[in-house]
Amino acid sequence: MLVAAAACPCPPLLVPEVAVGAAPELETARAACTDALGVLAAARPGLLVVVGPVDGAGLETYPEGTAGSFRGFGVDLDVRLGRDRGATAGRELPYGLAVGAWLLERTGWADAPLEGRGVGAALAAERCVEEGERIAARAERVALLVMGDASACRTLKAPGYLDERAAPFDAGIARALGAADTGALRALDTGLARELKASGRAPWQVLAGAAAGNPSLEGALLYEDAPYGVGYLVATWS
Incomplete structure (x- = not known):
């Protein structure tokens, strides 16, 4: 059963070594992420699953100990799950x-065993929900650490340019995460x-599906902003 979740943004710029001179601009977001991971630790889970976006329409598993790096961003920095x-x-x-x-690594997580789960950007909503239910039953x-960004179309200089639909779309997600509203997350428009x-x-x-078996979860929105024209949200469910 899902007992806690943290939703955090996943831009590589969150890593100070990648952001370099722009690092101070996301310090508030980093602090909120640290607080969110504290909620996960306090829940004392028996299993932590880190869920994040991948290309395609499938599901990918990354066992504990899988390595990663930020060398593709010109930074000699390696990490391990x-x-x-x-x-x-x-x-x-x-x-x-x-x-x-x-x-x-930054927060010194050394509690429950963990693994990574990559979720395809084109995976249908129903399959995402089913995957969440499966994870919660394990x-x-x-606990889930859910990585993902909101729209990338909030300003003219955003990666996806300015789209007037972006701000209300992001506001709806912020409300859903802050209220632990699984119905609103299930209903997100895949095409939009x-x-x-x-x-x-x-x-x-996936989070919405995992939370289906624990209606007592309560949400808290810790951070909401759109630096660089991309919506970044931090929230906890516990």
Whole structure:
């Protein structure tokens, strides 16, 4: 059963070494992420699953110990998803899960066993919800670290340019995450999310599915902003 969740943004710029001179601009977001991970630790889960976006329409598993890096952004920085339990072969972590691994390392996570789950950006809402239900059933006490960004179309200089639909779309997600509203997350428009380049759509719908078995969860919105024209949200469910 899901006992806690934290939703965090996943831009590589969240990592100070990647952001370099712009690093102070996201310090408030980093602090909110640290607080959110504290909620996960306080829940004392038996399993932590880090859910993040990947390309395509499938599902990918990244065992504990899987490595990732930010070398593709010109930074000599490697990360690892939890402890090295020998699961170091195979694919590297995609960027969203690498940012999640960095957050866990930054906060010194050493509690429950964990794994990464990549969710395809084109995965249908129903399958996302089913995946969440499956994850929640894996242990008596499950926690999720859900990585994903809202729209990338909030300003003229945003990666997706300005789209007038972006601000209300992001506001709806913020309300849903802050209220632990699983129905609103399930109902997110897949096509609109794709058009607005919202990488968090599928991971948030996995969260909605995982929370279905625990209606007592309460949400709290810790951070909401759109630096660089991209919507970043931090929230907790516990």
